[in-house]
Amino acid sequence: MLSLIVFLPIVAALVILAVPSSQKQIIRLVTLLAAVGQGVLAVLIWQAYDPALPGIIASPGGSPEGSFQLIERLPWISLDLGNFGSLTIEYFLGVDGLSITMVLLTALISIIGVLSSWTIKKQVKGYFILFNVLSTAMMGCFVALDFFLFYVFWELMLLPMYFLIGIWGGPNREYAAIKFFLYTLFGSVFMLLVMIGLYFSVIDPLTGNHTFSLVAMASQENYIPDAILGPESVVWRYAAFIVLFIGFAIKVPMFPFHTWLPDAHVEAPTPISVILAGVLLKLGTYGMMRINFPFFPEVFQASLYVIGVFGAINIIYGAFCALAQSDLKKLVAYSSISHMGYVLLGLAAGNSEGMTGALYQMFNHGTITAMLFLLVGVIYDRAHTRQIDKFGGLASYMPVYAGVVTVAWFASLGLPGLSGFISEAFVFVGAFSSEVTRNIAIVSVLGIVLGAAYLLWSLQRMFLGKRNPDAVYELRKGADGQEHIHFHDWNGKNDLDARELLMLTPLAVIIIVLGVYPMPVLGLITTSINQLVEVLSPVVLTASAAVN
Amino acid sequence: MYELPSGAEIQSVIETLKSSVSYYLPEIFLSALFLVVIMVDLIFRPKKHHPLSLTSLAGLLASLYFIWQQHAMTGREIFFGMYVIDEFAIFFKYFFVLSGVIAVLISMASDELNQRASGLGEYYALVIGMVIGMVMMASSADLLMIFLSMELVSLSAYVLTGYLKREPRSTEGALKYLIYGAVSSGLMIYGFSIIYGLTGETNIIEIGRALGERGYDPVTLMTASIMILAGIGYKVGAVPFHFWSPDVYEGAPIPVTAFLSVASKAAGFALLIRFFYVAVPHGGGAEPLSPGSEWLLLLMILSVASMIYGNVVALWQTNVKRLLAYSSIAHAGYILLGIIVMDELGTQATLFYMLSYLLMNFGAFLVAVIIANKTGSENIEDYRGLGRRMPLAGAAMTVFLISLVGLPPTVGFIGKLMIFSALLAKGSIFLWLALVGILTSVISLYYYMLIPLNMYLRESSEPLPDTIRAGVLPQVVTAGLMLLTLYFGIFFTPLSDFAHYAIRVFGNQLY
Numbered sequence A: 001m002l003s004l005i006v007f008l009p010i011v012a013a014l015v016i017l018a019v020p021s022s023q024k025q026i027i028r029l030v031t032l033l034a035a036v037g038q039g040v041l042a043v044l045i046w047q048a049y050d051p052a053l054p055g056i057i058a059s060p061g062g063s064p065e066g067s068f069q070l071i072e073r074l075p076w077i078s079l080d081l082g083n084f085g086s087l088t089i090e091y092f093l094g095v096d097g098l099s100i101t102m103v104l105l106t107a108l109i110s111i112i113g114v115l116s117s118w119t120i121k122k123q124v125k126g127y128f129i130l131f132n133v134l135s136t137a138m139m140g141c142f143v144a145l146d147f148f149l150f151y152v153f154w155e156l157m158l159l160p161m162y163f164l165i166g167i168w169g170g171p172n173r174e175y176a177a178i179k180f181f182l183y184t185l186f187g188s189v190f191m192l193l194v195m196i197g198l199y200f201s202v203i204d205p206l207t208g209n210h211t212f213s214l215v216a217m218a219s220q221e222n223y224i225p226d227a228i229l230g231p232e233s234v235v236w237r238y239a240a241f242i243v244l245f246i247g248f249a250i251k252v253p254m255f256p257f258h259t260w261l262p263d264a265h266v267e268a269p270t271p272i273s274v275i276l277a278g279v280l281l282k283l284g285t286y287g288m289m290r291i292n293f294p295f296f297p298e299v300f301q302a303s304l305y306v307i308g309v310f311g312a313i314n315i316i317y318g319a320f321c322a323l324a325q326s327d328l329k330k331l332v333a334y335s336s337i338s339h340m341g342y343v344l345l346g347l348a349a350g351n352s353e354g355m356t357g358a359l360y361q362m363f364n365h366g367t368i369t370a371m372l373f374l375l376v377g378v379i380y381d382r383a384h385t386r387q388i389d390k391f392g393g394l395a396s397y398m399p400v401y402a403g404v405v406t407v408a409w410f411a412s413l414g415l416p417g418l419s420g421f422i423s424e425a426f427v428f429v430g431a432f433s434s435e436v437t438r439n440i441a442i443v444s445v446l447g448i449v450l451g452a453a454y455l456l457w458s459l460q461r462m463f464l465g466k467r468n469p470d471a472v473y474e475l476r477k478g479a480d481g482q483e484h485i486h487f488h489d490w491n492g493k494n495d496l497d498a499r500e501l502l503m504l505t506p507l508a509v510i511i512i513v514l515g516v517y518p519m520p521v522l523g524l525i526t527t528s529i530n531q532l533v534e535v536l537s538p539v540v541l542t543a544s545a546a547v548n
Numbered sequence B: 001m002y003e004l005p006s007g008a009e010i011q012s013v014i015e016t017l018k019s020s021v022s023y024y025l026p027e028i029f030l031s032a033l034f035l036v037v038i039m040v041d042l043i044f045r046p047k048k049h050h051p052l053s054l055t056s057l058a059g060l061l062a063s064l065y066f067i068w069q070q071h072a073m074t075g076r077e078i079f080f081g082m083y084v085i086d087e088f089a090i091f092f093k094y095f096f097v098l099s100g101v102i103a104v105l106i107s108m109a110s111d112e113l114n115q116r117a118s119g120l121g122e123y124y125a126l127v128i129g130m131v132i133g134m135v136m137m138a139s140s141a142d143l144l145m146i147f148l149s150m151e152l153v154s155l156s157a158y159v160l161t162g163y164l165k166r167e168p169r170s171t172e173g174a175l176k177y178l179i180y181g182a183v184s185s186g187l188m189i190y191g192f193s194i195i196y197g198l199t200g201e202t203n204i205i206e207i208g209r210a211l212g213e214r215g216y217d218p219v220t221l222m223t224a225s226i227m228i229l230a231g232i233g234y235k236v237g238a239v240p241f242h243f244w245s246p247d248v249y250e251g252a253p254i255p256v257t258a259f260l261s262v263a264s265k266a267a268g269f270a271l272l273i274r275f276f277y278v279a280v281p282h283g284g285g286a287e288p289l290s291p292g293s294e295w296l297l298l299l300m301i302l303s304v305a306s307m308i309y310g311n312v313v314a315l316w317q318t319n320v321k322r323l324l325a326y327s328s329i330a331h332a333g334y335i336l337l338g339i340i341v342m343d344e345l346g347t348q349a350t351l352f353y354m355l356s357y358l359l360m361n362f363g364a365f366l367v368a369v370i371i372a373n374k375t376g377s378e379n380i381e382d383y384r385g386l387g388r389r390m391p392l393a394g395a396a397m398t399v400f401l402i403s404l405v406g407l408p409p410t411v412g413f414i415g416k417l418m419i420f421s422a423l424l425a426k427g428s429i430f431l432w433l434a435l436v437g438i439l440t441s442v443i444s445l446y447y448y449m450l451i452p453l454n455m456y457l458r459e460s461s462e463p464l465p466d467t468i469r470a471g472v473l474p475q476v477v478t479a480g481l482m483l484l485t486l487y488f489g490i491f492f493t494p495l496s497d498f499a500h501y502a503i504r505v506f507g508n509q510l511y
Helices: A003-019 A024-048 A097-119 A124-143 A148-157 A158-168 A173-201 A234-253 A261-268 A272-297 A297-302 A304-324 A328-349 A352-383 A399-411 A418-431 A438-463 A497-514 A521-537 A538-547 B007-021 B023-045 B050-075 B089-108 B118-141 B143-161 B167-201 B204-215 B219-234 B244-252 B254-279 B295-314 B320-341 B345-373 B391-405 B411-424 B431-457 B472-490 B493-501
Strands: A069-080 A086-095 A474-477 A483-487 B076-078 B084-085
Touching: A003 A024, A003 A069, A003 A086, A003 A097, A003 A124, A024 A069, A024 A097, A024 A124, A024 A173, A069 B493, A086 A097, A086 A124, A086 A148, A097 A124, A097 A272, A097 A352, A097 A497, A097 A521, A097 B143, A124 A148, A124 A158, A124 A272, A148 A158, A148 A173, A148 A272, A158 A173, A158 A272, A158 B431, A173 A261, A173 B143, A173 B411, A173 B431, A234 A272, A234 A297, A261 A272, A261 A328, A261 B472, A272 A297, A272 A328, A272 A352, A272 A521, A297 A304, A297 A521, A304 A328, A304 A438, A328 A352, A328 A418, A352 A399, A352 A418, A352 A497, A352 A521, A399 A418, A399 A438, A399 A497, A418 A497, A497 A521, B023 B050, B023 B118, B050 B089, B050 B118, B076 B244, B084 B089, B084 B118, B089 B118, B089 B254, B089 B345, B089 B472, B089 B493, B118 B143, B118 B254, B118 B431, B143 B167, B143 B204, B143 B219, B143 B254, B167 B244, B204 B254, B219 B254, B219 B295, B219 B320, B244 B320, B254 B320, B254 B345, B295 B320, B295 B431, B320 B345, B320 B411, B320 B431, B345 B391, B345 B411, B345 B472, B345 B493, B391 B411, B391 B431, B391 B472, B411 B431, B411 B472, B411 B493
Parallel strands: none
Antiparallel strands: A069 A086, A474 A483, B076 B084
């Protein structure tokens, strides 16, 4: 089932390859079909998933069975390396609480992304082929349990993303695309070295061979004591942790590695922004939780404070930057950076509350930010500008739009009753209850205030009051005597049309439902989060050190 | 006073020669092919190039059979130790013949060459001549034989580089190549003479034994090593012996450039591995910098300098051939990394990397040929807007370049993975080399992506037709190379096993 959900878009891409490029509608429908298929599979996976199993590490005895679910494990590559025994790479997929939430999110955002791509006019065939490759790579990353496989999917995302920004992006797209590519590649090449180092340091308890299995690597007793990344080589373990962390932090993106993100967002077409903010950024924090922290738990414990500080910088710096923006999309991009800071803060708390908050925030950030970018796209399609001061009084003329915007904006600033509130509350509870991050949490609360400031201020400037004198639209008296809004070069419906509502409504519903009743997600993740916290906890570390 | 050999001695010499000939069939066959191609040209005076290229193609493919037969003959010295047959040599023989096949295919696709239908007989004959020279380089186990085979390769290459006689840059490239080649050959043979002075032997296995048993003066050996490295470094295009390569690569016809960049480089590496593994004492892998293996330090310097210089200077290139020339300097650096490791895994990684380089570099040059046929230009600027108009060429070029950067799922990624694995398997001593390797590969992304950037992200300033058709043959070959680059990036076991099988170097103390 997991293979199917991963490779369905690739199949769609191959089908599209055979379709002549003039058949745009067929190309779109094939992609939509694949995305909806992924969605159905995601729901089936969700139904089949047993939230009682912990995941993260193998079950006692070293087998992933009984801990991970829907496991697919096949030998992929087995090489004879002479003295080094054999190199084994497995096709190893499986889900636990960490990944299933991300699988659901990815499937959802993919469908939204396809719908949002309907307006792409240029080189439709190429666009949807790349979109499908990207979709496969994202899904693959979340379900891969073999480091090599994970790395292949991780890198596979870069090229489609480069072209999607670079060909279909805004005026400064060349710069944004190559910047994205170089930044992420810079982060991931170090991951390659750490991956090789881990391979030589870890033994699969079941076979006695070196392994790329992420499951085996998550248990400290599988490390060879005197190997390059074994428990005895403290320096290299610190170095490996740091470079891995930077690799993932670039993706998050964490200050000071964040500068590619505003550029990428501003230039990217709306659907790509949605995918980028909705799914890709999560890969950074997912990688930290799956790979970076459990493989080097003692280093993680030692660097809680640093991670927390970076989280706080992200929250506050991102919020200040957002406050300074005049471009709505840039504002949303910086707000996205700010909100990913909560995830980092929650991780730095290191306890169940914080980690739960972090993972839940990842999910909510995915839905909320996707919605924000869609809404930016809606107004950009009509007005061809995103400058906040070119609007004013929109609420009177586009009431539905203004209503949906309000839901999204309030969800983003953390209004109780909407999903963002719960995850941020968890993060703060976790951060306060940890000795290390308490002070950081106190400072970070400022971010909430700033968040309210930039969001409410932009809402006010764009939607409330009267039309700005230099607004990009005109008001015309209609036949009914009412004033109607009129955009230049726009023949569609002024307020949200059916396709846009189709994209936005499910997201809004999810945000509201999960804000009132978070258990569908929390229930899925609790066992895994507890397991993760246990793996990372100092008590277990000392115990396993004693074993070694 | 020179004594005449007795009858019995002469008899035994003749017997050895006679028995050796049966182990020398691939070379004999290729030499015959060389003559046949010239005959075809002379007798039929073909108006088109097809008879010539098809003869060469068929002959080269047929020679694979004779090479295959040699698997049963490995571990043998022939012609009085001048020549050895081992799996290592057989690997490279396959490699060179396949390179020759692809080079002929690219030549068939190249308008640059075909527009001058006369004189192509010599062209194909010289390509085969180069293949013969390289095949002999792979098997040579004697200083004299090494020098002779290397000169055979070089002489053919000089002429091929200057093959477009009416183009000044082609002639210029050929002249530069000749001058640099002469100097480095001279240095190399001087190094050989020092080695001969130290040991009194010309057979590299005997040299290795003599140096090991009798000891040597490290400074003298180092001097000789540097000089020999100059000769080999010139062949592989490593810094600081690379100066010829950008001009030669730019001036030569594209198929020749491709052939030089892959096969000639690989021949240099084959020689490097054999010579330094067998003739010069080394630490035996466990202690890579033990006494007697100071030359490893030289290789490290060459490797790091090549990776940094090649990748950085490539950033400023505007001509695709020059860009690929600097990229090939950088790749020489990566391949050297595998040689430095000096163990089975390192050699396997080196051989694997060369196979991957064969696929991706020939692929990139082939697309350059296709585009040069249509636009008459090799400037990156003139690639604007071509991606959409030539979908296959554009997609294939992107795959080859991504593979050259070393990103999955391509064979180039696996090559880099194996090289870095070999380095890290030694613990942390080679970590810094791996760091240089990965950081320079990030730099390389920028200039490789300049080509897709122009092909896809920019529009041509001149009006171009909506679709540009390339011929059937180049399309088929391009698609084949692209699919192999991707296929071996995902299922690389066959290539890797092939490389692993070939690490047995005759006379090497390690195996």
